[in-house]
Amino acid sequence: LRGHEGAPLVVGDTMYLVTPFPNIVYALDLTKPGPALKWKYEPKQDSNVIPIACCDVVNRGVAYADGKIFFNQLDTHTVALDASTGKELWKVKQGDFKQGQTITMAPLVIRDKIITGISGGEFGVRRFVTANDINTGKQIWRAYSTGPDAEVLIGKDFSSPYKSHQGKDLGVTTWKGEEWKHGGGTTWGWYSYDPELNLFYHSTGNPGAWNPDQRPGENKWSMTLFARNPDTGEAKWAYQMTPHDAWDYDGVNESILVDLTADGKTQKVLVHFDRNGFAYTVDRTNGKVLMAKPFAHVNWAEDINLETGLPIENTAKRTKQGANTPDICPGAMGGKDQQPASYSPRTKLFYVPTNNICMDYEGMEVxxxxxxPYVGAIVKMAPGPGGNRGEFIAWDATTGTKKWGIKEKWAAWSGALSTAGDVVFYGTMDGWFKAVDARSGKELWKFKVGSGIIAAPMTYLGRDGKQYVAVMSGVGGWSGLVVAGDLATDDPTAALGAVGAFADLGKDTTKGGMLYVFAFDGAPRRTASK
Structure with a gap:
């Protein structure tokens, strides 16, 4: 009964899903009522990994290819199962949780490779992204977030439109001494792939430690968007969104690939809603930022300079060692966290679950x-302007403007699902599953589930010709850890500052773990306890 952040995956007549730790995988037969359990895989994991997971023991889902189900265990194992029987086909260890490494992300399959990142930014371990063979599990390549070019896999084909991103071994020279060796740059977010360009896109997290005075310099390649060749891992381009991050704006959020038309010109772009509160529209062929505008309340920076790619900082909000910097917005949870946004090609809008959380922040030597833990900061979070802790918004990436918004009492921590019927689905931390009009934001329907929703909804077409929408409930994650982890609420700096903003969450929700499936008319068809 911890945080359920993943989404079910439907292949044919079977639904696959994975739980938080201990990461049990279920295969459900959608042709039978109940639904009937086809098989269950329960891995053996050391429970000592639990306290290593900084922000709950979540898992963000499974992947499918070539008759196999792939998933990651919290203890850093990547596993391949026979999709029909649940039989384990192979299992490889990607890291060592005793060193502070964990895995919470859903893997990405590209042809014959499965690509996986690593978590643990609060433990100062040098992070990486890895490709393994889907048939054997053999490692094909590994690219680090910090270090020399040869290990970051920056080679002769790499280019950047920004001067600050040009030079040799910036993953070393932009750090003090050997700080890059435990510089973080986690890779636990969502990955995207463009088959036409043969590039996949991922981003990296915060540098270690959280105390910025311990690591002068731009700290490359933390907080960076990467475009890589999946065959070799070689970087085509990179763009660092928050150089010398002083706020824990972990940059791992999803990048949505779309072709956008503005002023009569169509461009291949990616749209990235970063934790730092800016929505970036980036030319995905070369890494040039076309637009960057705040989508949430931001006061740490005034703007993004499109010529240099650098943020124009508000120096009054730069954190430092030994001094408290108050009221920084957004807080470390960001303008949004990992909860994925969605895009509708019908409305040309992005639907974004956002946070309205600010913080006080004091760096300390560690x-x-x-x-x-290698944190080095005392953080206290609180609701942002207006008092609501979240908002679900519609965003126009061609103009950099919000079209409408729905204020929520709690952070909007679920993923978004947009449909061809101009209906958008999302969930709330107090347990409402909602459907709203994609063009106006008008609420069309809602259903109260047993626990808060921090997972991403999905949809599938059943054998009976009906459309179904599925979502898992189960509050948790960083924002819900006060409930999922049974935390005391008297210290507002606990859970890396989350308790300060979410101490009263237990009044509105409780622990849970449930799968809900709805027919397209909104009637619940079945539920399955997990």
């Missing part, structure tokens, strides 16, 4: 020790 020494690195493998397997021990």
């Amino acid at each position: 020494n690195y020790m493998a397997g021990v």
Whole structure:
């Protein structure tokens, strides 16, 4: 009964899903009522991994290819199962949780490779993204977030339109001494793939430690969007969104690939809603930022300079060691966290679950020790302007403007689902599953589930010709850890500051773990306890 952040996956007549730790995988037969369980895979994991997961023991889903189901365990194992029987086909260890490494992300399959990142930004471990063979599990390549070009996989084909991104071994020279060796740059977010360009896109997280005074410099390649060749791992381009991050604006959120038309010109872009509160529209062929506008309340920076690609910082909100910097917006949870946005080609709008959380932040000196938290900051979060802790918005990436918004009492921590019927679905932390009009934001329907929703909804067409929408409930994650982890609420700095903003969440929701499936008319068809 911890945070359920993933989405079910439907292949044919079977639904697959994975739970938080201990990461049990279920295969459900959609042709039978109940639904009937086809098989269950329950891995054996060391429970000592639980306290290593900074922000709950979540798992964001499974992947499918070539008759196989792939998923990641919290203890850093990637596993391949026979999709028909649940039989384990192979299992490889990607890291060592005793060093502070975990995996919470859903893997991405590209042809004969499965691509996986790593979590643990609060433990100062140097992070990476890895490609393994889908048939054997053999490692094909690994690209690090920090270090020399040869290890970041920056080669002769790499280019950047920005001067600050040009030069040799910036993953070393933009750090003090050997700080890059435990510089973080986690890779636990959502990945996207463009088959026409043969590039996949991922981004990296915060540098370690959270105390910025310990690591002068731009700290490349933390907080960076990467475009990589999936065959070799070689970087085509990179763009660092928050150089020398002083706020824990973990840059791992999803990048949505679309072709947008503005002023009569169509461009291949990616749209990235970053934790730092800016929505970036980026030319995905070369990494040039075309537009960057705040989509949430932002006061740490005034703007993004499109010529240099650099943020224009508000120096009054730069954090420092030994001094408290108050009322920084957004807080470390960001203008949005990992909860994925969606796009509708019908409305040309993006639908974005956002947070309205600010923070006080004081850096403090911390020494690195493998397997021990490497944070170096005291953080206290609180609701942002207006008091609502979240908002679900529609965003126009061609103009950089919000078209409408629905204020929520709690952070909008679920994913978004947009449909061809101009209906958008999302969930709330107090347990409402909602359908709204994609063009106006008008609420069309809602259903109260048993626990808060922090998962992404999905839709599928049943054998009976009906459209179904599925979502998992189960509050948790960083924002819901006060409930999922049974935390005391008397220390507002607990859970890396989350308790300060979410201490009263337990009044509106409780722990849970349930799968809900609705027919397209909104009537619940079945539920399955997990």
